[in-house]
Each structure stands twice: as structure tokens, then as C-alpha cells.
Amino acid sequence: MSANMKNLPASATGMAGSSDAVGSYGWKALLGSAVGYAMDGFDLLILGFMLTAISADLHLTPGQAGSLVTWTLIGAVAGGIIFGALSDRYGRIRVLTWTIVLFAVFTGMCAFAQGYWDLLIYRTIAGIGLGGEFGIGMALAAEAWPAKHRARVSSYVALGWQVGVLGAALLTPLLLPVIGWRGMFLVGVIPALVAWVIRAKLHEPEVFVRSAAKRTSRMEGFRLLVKDKATAKISAGIVVLCSVQNFGYYGIMIWMPSFLSKQLGFNLTKSALWTSVTILGMMLGIWVFGQLADRIGRKPSFLLFQLGAVVMVLSYSQLSDPNTMLWAGALMGMFVNGMLGGYGALMSEAYPTEARATAQNVLFNIGRGVGGFGPVVVGALAASYSFQIAIALLAAIYVIDMLATAFLIPELKGAELK
Numbered sequence: 001m002s003a004n005m006k007n008l009p010a011s012a013t014g015m016a017g018s019s020d021a022v023g024s025y026g027w028k029a030l031l032g033s034a035v036g037y038a039m040d041g042f043d044l045l046i047l048g049f050m051l052t053a054i055s056a057d058l059h060l061t062p063g064q065a066g067s068l069v070t071w072t073l074i075g076a077v078a079g080g081i082i083f084g085a086l087s088d089r090y091g092r093i094r095v096l097t098w099t100i101v102l103f104a105v106f107t108g109m110c111a112f113a114q115g116y117w118d119l120l121i122y123r124t125i126a127g128i129g130l131g132g133e134f135g136i137g138m139a140l141a142a143e144a145w146p147a148k149h150r151a152r153v154s155s156y157v158a159l160g161w162q163v164g165v166l167g168a169a170l171l172t173p174l175l176l177p178v179i180g181w182r183g184m185f186l187v188g189v190i191p192a193l194v195a196w197v198i199r200a201k202l203h204e205p206e207v208f209v210r211s212a213a214k215r216t217s218r219m220e221g222f223r224l225l226v227k228d229k230a231t232a233k234i235s236a237g238i239v240v241l242c243s244v245q246n247f248g249y250y251g252i253m254i255w256m257p258s259f260l261s262k263q264l265g266f267n268l269t270k271s272a273l274w275t276s277v278t279i280l281g282m283m284l285g286i287w288v289f290g291q292l293a294d295r296i297g298r299k300p301s302f303l304l305f306q307l308g309a310v311v312m313v314l315s316y317s318q319l320s321d322p323n324t325m326l327w328a329g330a331l332m333g334m335f336v337n338g339m340l341g342g343y344g345a346l347m348s349e350a351y352p353t354e355a356r357a358t359a360q361n362v363l364f365n366i367g368r369g370v371g372g373f374g375p376v377v378v379g380a381l382a383a384s385y386s387f388q389i390a391i392a393l394l395a396a397i398y399v400i401d402m403l404a405t406a407f408l409i410p411e412l413k414g415a416e417l418k
Contacts, residue, residue, distance in 0.1 A: 022145055022146065025202070026141075026144040026145045026153070028202055029140050029141055029143075029144035029145075029202060029205070030144070030145070030156055030157065031198055032096070032137070032195055032198040032202060033133075033137030033138065033141045033157045033160070034137070034156060034157050034159065034160035034163075035160060035191060035195040036099075036100065036133040036137050036191075036195040036199075037157055037160035037161050037164070038160040038161065038163045038164035038167070038191055039130070039133065039164060039188075039191035039192055039195060040076075040130050040134065040160075040161060040164060041160070041161035041162065041163070041165040041168070042164035042165070042167055042168045042188065042191055043072075043103075043107065043126075043188050044069075044072065044073075045164070045168035045172070046168045046172050046184055046188060047069060047123075048069065049168070049172040049176065050172070050184055051066075051069070053180065053181045054068070054119070054181050057181065058114075058115055058116060058119065060116055064116050064120075068119065068120060068123050071120055071123055071127065072123045072124065072127035072130070073127065073368070073372065074124065074127065075123070075124040075125065075126070075127025075128040075130070075131065076127040076128070076130045076131035077131060077369055078127075078128055079099065079127060079128035079129060079130060079132050080131035080132055080134065080135055080361035080364070080365040080368075081131075081361055081362050081365060082131075082132075083098070083131060083135075083357075083361065084135045084136060084221070084358045084359075084361030085221050085222065085358045085362075086098075087132065087136045087139065087357035087358075088221040088355055088358050089220075089221070091204045091208065092136055092139060092140040092143070092204060092205065092208060092357065093140070093199055093203065093204055094204075095136060095357075096132065096133075096136050096137070096140070096195075096199055097196065098129075098132075099129045099132040099133060099136070100129070100192050100195055100199070101129070101196070102125065102126070102128060102129030103126050103129030103192050104192040104193065104196070106123075106125040106126040107122075107126045107185055107188050107189050108185065108186060108189050109122045110122045110123060110126065110182075110185040111182040111183070111185040111186050131361070131365070132361065134360065134364060135357050135358075135360030135361030135362075135364060136360070136361070137157055137160075138154060138157055138343075138344035138348065138357075138360050139348060139356040139357040139360055140205065141153045141154065141156070141344070142154060142344060142345060142348035142349075142356070142417070143205035143208060143348070143353070143356070143417060144205050147414050147415065147416060147417075148294065148414070149294060150294070150345045150348065150349070151290045151293035151301075151341070151342060151413075152290040152291060152293075152294050153290075153344075153345075154290060154341060154342065154343070154344030154345040154348070155286050155289055155290025155291075155293075155340075155342070155344075156290065157344055158286050158290075158340045158343075158344065159283055159287065159341075161340075162279055162283045163283075164191070165279055166276065166279050166280075169276060169279070170276075171187075172184065175187065207353055207417050208353055210353075211352070211354055220354055220355070221354060221355040221357070221358030221359070222355075222358060222362070224351060224352060224355035224358075224359075225351070225355060225358065225359055225362065225363070231350075231351075234350050234409065234410065235359075235363060236404075236408055237404045237405070237407075237408025237409045238343070238347060238350070238359075238363045238409070239363055239366050239367060240400065240401065240404035240408070241302070241339070241343065241346075241367070241401060241405065241409070242343060242363055242364045242366065242367025242368070242370075242371075243366070243367040243370035243371060244367075244397045244398060244401040245337075245339055245340060245367060245371070246367045246368050246370065246371020246372070247370060247371040247373065247374040247377075247394075248309070248313075248336050248371075248394055248397060248398070249337055249371065249374070250371050250372065250374040250375055251371075251374030251377065251378040251394055252313075252332075252336065252374075252378075252391070252394070253275075253278075255375060255378050255379060255382065255387065255390075256274070256275075256278075273326070274326055274329055277326060277327070277329055277330045278330055278332070278333040279333065280330060280333075281330030281331060281332070281333035281334040282333040282334065282340075284334055284338075285305070285334030285336075285339075285341070286337065286338050286340055286341035287341065288334070288338060288341075289301055289305060289339060289340075289341035290341045290342070290345075292304070293341070293345065293413070294413070297413040298342060298345065298346055298349075298409070298411060298412055298413055299405060299406075301342060302339060302342060302409070303402055303405055305335050305338050306339070306398050306401045306402045306405065307402065308334075308335035309332075309335040309336050309339075309395070309401075310398045310399060310402075311335075312328075312331055312332040312334075312335050312336070313332060313391060313392070313394050313395040314392055314395045315328070315332075316329070316391060317388045317391040317392035317395075318388070318392075344360065345412075346409070346412065347360050347364075348360070348417065349412035349415045349417070350410070350412060352418040353417065353418065356417075377390075378390045378391070378394070381393060
């Protein structure tokens with residue numbers, strides 16, 4: 001143990017897996033990670049809400065408006081890969097601070113954009129800062145909490161995204177007419193400042209400090225993802241799980257409000273209500289997954305939720321009653337998105353400290369890239385056949401998910417971090 005770590009009280013050292021107790025350091029690490037991930041969800045949703053207002057003010061074409069979202073996501077994928085590797089090399093807290101500063105500065109600059117090109121540049125760079133939040137935050141929380149509670153803390157970090165999305169859904173309709181889109185970008189800086197303050201009071205987890213001597217090169221984390229046949233097999237399985245997760249989430253959430261409006265006559269208020277109820281169902285699913293995975297194991301929990309997703313997606317595609325679709329949406333959301341609560345723990349346990357944040361960000365962002373095709377595929381199937389058939393066919397991807405879990409993913413419940 002390093003000299004500076006010896007001087008820290010036991011409750012603050014972040015010794016993941018050393019006992020069943022969660023010290024003050026663990027709770028602060030969780031809060032800092034969850035707030036950062038909430039910033040991610042909040043930012044992307046308010047951007048979607050603001051596109052109409054931005055387009056009118058800056059005279060953007062529909063293609064230009066859509067590209068603001070696309071390039072934010074491209075930046076996030078690039079940032080995730082870059083900052084994940086840097087975090088494994090230079091430290092969780094240090095690199096998270098870099099990502100926050102980058103995001104906050106360029107999100108604030110968006111408020112002063114004068115045209116399409118400068119706004120596009122600001123959004124892309126802000127996205128790069130945003131990209132590191134998921135993986136580094138998951139790695140930090142996993143390293144700060146004991147093995148007995150690792151799935152739970154991963155699910156709590158994942159809940160941050162949903163809280164951010166829900167906050168954006170509730171606040172944007174109230175604030176946008178008052179402060180405009182420029183003011184909303186400034187509001188988007190607030191979660192970043194909160195996360196920065198929390199993280200400024202944290203030190204690196206002890207498991208990261210202990211592993212410092214093992215780091216030999218800046219590319220070490222990437223190599224360790226495929227260092228041998230067994231590890232490559234796990235990485236392939238996790239890529240499948242993350243791809244299905246993102247494909248199903250974006251495929252359903254992007255198109256469902258439009259379907260409810262056009263086919264079932266849902267007005268804006270009722271569509272927003274469906275979205276809010278579904279998000280609450282997703283939040284419940286994430287929480288339940290974390291509790292379950294720490295009790296019965298990672299693999300059984302994934303298989304249970306994947307089977308639930310198959311059943312609920314198929315069942316949902318047969319519904320036509322608006323009221324039934326409202327509450328059934330929450331149940332579908334619980335299974336479709338609840339698995340997000342388990343990826344952080346799974347990847348933290350599958351890879352050593354020198355590659356943990358790299359694995360989280362690289363593998364999840366590959367899944368995010370594949371998931372980006374979800375709305376395109378669902379839209380094409382809906383245009384050729386019907387939306388119900390498009391949703392029903394989504395059930396097939398969760399069967400693939402179950403096969404990947406059964407044959408590629410090991411059970412790592414209770415494993416000490418390497």
C-alpha cells in the first residue's frame with residue numbers, strides 16, 4: 001500500500017472486496033459516478049427537445065439538425081474509447097475530471113453559437129467529454145465497493161442515466177419556453193459542476209494504486225481485452241450483450257412515441273406520459289437487476305431478464321388498447337432495459353484493473369454503435385410491414401442475447417478484483 005493510502009481511514013480507502021461494509025469513500029464514488037452518468041442522459045435528451053427551436057433560430061435544415069445528435073454520439077463513442085484507456089493509465093479521478101471540464105466548457109460554448117458549424121464543433125467536443133462517463137464511473141464505483149454489493153452499485157450508477165433522462169423530460173417543457181435553447185445549454189452545465197465538486201474530494205481507489213506497477217504501455221488495456229482465447233470469448237459475449245441492449249433500447253424508444261401518436265391517437269401529453277411511465281419501469285428493472293445479481297449470480301439474472309424481454313416484446317406487439325399499452329410499456333421497459341444494471345459489474349469482474357475502464361468504454365461503445373442502427377432497422381421494417389411486426393422481430397435479438405450469455409459469459413459473482 002502506498003504511503004498516502006496508509007494515512008487514510010479504513011472507511012475511506014476504497015478497498016473493494018475487503019469487507020462487506022461500504023465506507024464514506026464508496027458512497028462518494030457512487031454519487032460522483034451516478035451524477036456524471038445523469039449528465040449524459042440529461043444532455044442527450046434536452047438536445048432532442050431543443051432541435052426545433054435551434055433549427056428555427058439558426059435556420060438549420062432537417063439534415064443539419066439531425067447531425068447535431070449524430071456527431072454528439074460519434075464524439076461520445078470516440079471519447080469513451082480514448083478516455084477509458086487514459087483512465088486505466090493515469091487514474092479514474094484525474095481523467096474523469098478532464099472529461100467533466102471538456103464537457104462543461106464546450107456545452108457552455110454551445111449557448112453562444114452563431115451558426116451551424118461552430119455549434120456542430122462544440123457539440124462534437126462536448127460529446128467527447130461525455131463519452132468517458134459510463135465506463136470510468138462504473139470502474140470507479142466497482143473498485144470502491146465490496147464484492148458482495150458490486151452488482152448493486154453498478155445498477156445504482158446505471159440509474160443515473162435514467163434520472164437524467166427523466167429530469168430532462170420534466171424540466172425542458174417548463175424551462176425551454178422561458179430561457180430558450182441557449183439558456184438550456186447553460187442549465188446542462190450544472191450537473192457537470194456538481195459532479196466536478198464531488199470528484200474533487202475523492203482519491204484514486206486502492207486497487208488502482210496497487211496495480212500501478214503492472215502498467216507497461218498506453219495500449220496495454222486494449223491488448224488485455226483479447227489477451228487469450230478465454231478472454232476474447234468473454235469480450236465477444238459482452239459485445240453481443242451491449243449491442244442487443246442498445247439496439248433494443250433505441251429501436252423501441254425512438255419509434256414508440258411516433259407510433260402511439262400516429263396509430264393510436266396519443267396526444268403529446270399522453271405520449272410523454274407513456275415515455276415517463278416506461279422510464280420508471282426501466283429504473284425499477286435496473287434496481288431489481290442489481291439486487292438479484294448480487295443474490296443469485298450474474299448469468300441467471302441476465303438469462304431471466306432476457307427471457308422476460310422476449311416474452312414482453314412479443315406480448316407488447318399484440319396489444320392495441322391504449323390504456324393497456326401504457327402500463328405494459330413499464331413492464332416491457334423493466335426487462336428490456338433492466339439489464340443495464342449488470343454490465344458494469346460483469347465487465348469490472350472480467351478484466352484486470354489495468355484494462356477495466358478500457359473494457360467498460362470500448363465494449364459498451366461498440367454496442368452503442370451497433371445499437372445506433374436500431375431505429376433505422378425498426379423504421380424500415382415498420383415501413384415495409386407494420387410497427388407491430390417490427391417490434392415482434394426485435395424479440396429475436398434477445399434470443400441471441402440468451403445464447404451469448406449461456407455460452408460465452410462466465411459466472412463471476414463474488415470475484416475479487418484483479
